[in-house]
Amino acid sequence: MLDKEEINFERSVIVGIVTQEQDEDKLKEYLDELEFLTYTAGGQVLKRFTQKMDKPNPKTFMGTGKIEEIHTYIIENNIDTVIFDDELTPAQQKNITRVLDCKVLDRTNLILDIFAQRAQTSYARTQVELAQFQYLLPRLSGMWTHLERQRGGIGMRGPGETEIETDRRIVRDRISLLRDKLKIIDKQMASQRGNRGAMVRVALVGYTNVGKSTLMNAIGKSEVFVENKLFATLDTTVRKIVIGNLPFLLTDTVGFIRKLPTQLIESFKSTLDEVREADLLLHVVDISHHEFENHIDSVNQILKDIKSANKPTIMVFNKIDAYIPDQIEEDDLITERTSKHYSIEEWKKTWMAKVGENNTIFISATNKENFDEFREKIYSAVRQIHITRFPYNDFLYPDFKDIQEEEKEEGEN
Structure with missing residues (x-):
């Protein structure tokens, strides 16, 4: 899946099971993500082990035969680490470690380790x-x-x-x-948020590695760390942004992920408070990722968990420059056309149409494609919130098209 050198990477294998709740296609998606997580943490996945089971073995997670198969592979290929896609119970981890005589991690442990690095x-x-x-x-x-x-x-x-x-x-x-x-730190940060005054707060939310930090840099002309790895940035970044003559605060938050450890949700309370206290959410989506719809569902579930699902939200479909639909040959009469074959224009006519034009935008943060439309959409949403809060100041902030005319005239002069 990933093109990377073997040098300096821990030799790893990853493990997952097919159950009634998780079919083979879903498991493949999870293992693809687990491999990317392993790469982010500094590992190289040499092999995947899977097994069909009604439910995990309470002692060893997988069947004893499969565990022995993994053990044999570990010995023959000098494997350093075995990583399970689901969280192991303390008893399972202890039993598996005893049999494999190798470092055994689960998905939660791996994510926590990446957070420790970042x-x-x-x-x-x-x-x-x-x-x-x-x-x-x-x-x-x-x-x-x-x-x-x-x-x-x-x-x-x-x-x-x-x-x-x-x-x-x-x-x-x-x-x-x-x-x-x-x-103590939470109180200090709550005080800092209170000292920001009555400025409208906008928070970037989304799955990890969807381009939130790139978007933050493009809008705010700031230098937030960007890397093509999961959880590239953990620390919350807040910038004062001005579009036209309208100022607001933009916050870049930590990326979400499926099966996010509950320990992280609790300990990253202040980071999530930035989302809870935001007036407007920009839900950034990597539309080039074939699982972007599942990513949206995962983010929405976490927003629901932290009681932020009903906030005004603009769906920002990013990376349109990297979006490539699957192709079907003209003489292929067998392959059924699915959403994987949709163009972006076709996607806009699906459930996205119900979200509404005012609540969706398709951009490329890297190439700044459709950025004028993006800026206009943010400006209009922030302006509406500001006018609701300060109804007598609406004359201070004209329509975005008037601002564009002024900027155009200034450029010509």
Whole structure:
């Protein structure tokens, strides 16, 4: 799936199961994403193992025969890490580790590890450390002797590096300390949000790696870190933006993902508060990704979980420059035409039409394609919120077309 060098990558295999709730196509999507997560964390996936099961084995997640097959492959191919797509129970992780005699991670552990890599500020590192300790606490039994054998690498950053954290009481005390520390910082950040005055707040939300930071840079002419990896940025960035003569605050938030660990939702409370307190959401979607509809559903579910689903929202379908529909040959009479073959114009006539023209926009943040229309849509939405809040100031902010005429005249002069 990914073209990458073998040097400096942990040799890994990934594991998933087909169940009644998760068919083969859905599992492939999840494993594609898990492979990208592994690559982001510093691993190279050499093989995928799958199995059809009614439900996971309570002791070893997969059947004993499949576990032995994985064990044989690990020995023959010098594998460093085995990563399961679903969260393992403490008992499952302990049993699997004993059989495979190898580093065993699950999807939650992997995501937490990526967050540990990406955290730049003291605040973000504190949030991640809290989430890691909450994940590790029920898994302490038998884990630390394993860590003594397998030092460093994916899943070993953060609290996994400290040998002294072998005692449950010490870990609980550390969790309590981190929570107290975050409460203090949360109060400070809440105060900062309160000090921003009555300016309209706009928040960028969306699945990870959809181009939110690129869009932030394009709108605000700022330099937010951008990389083609999952969770490239964790720290919330707030910029004052002016379109025409209308100022507002634009916030770039951490990307969402399917099966987002509950520990992260709790520890990243202040980051999510930026979304909760926003007046307008820009839901950024990577339309070039073949699973973008599922990504939208995942983001909407998280917005619902944090009670932000009913906020005014503009759907920003990004990366139209990279969108390539599947093609069907003229003489192919077997292949059924599906949404994977739609052009962007055809997509606009589907459920997107029900969202409404005023609530959807198709752009390329990288090439700034359709950016004038994008700026107009934001301006109109922010202006409406501002006028509702300050009805006597509507004369200060003319229609966007008038602003464009003024800018055009200034350019000619």
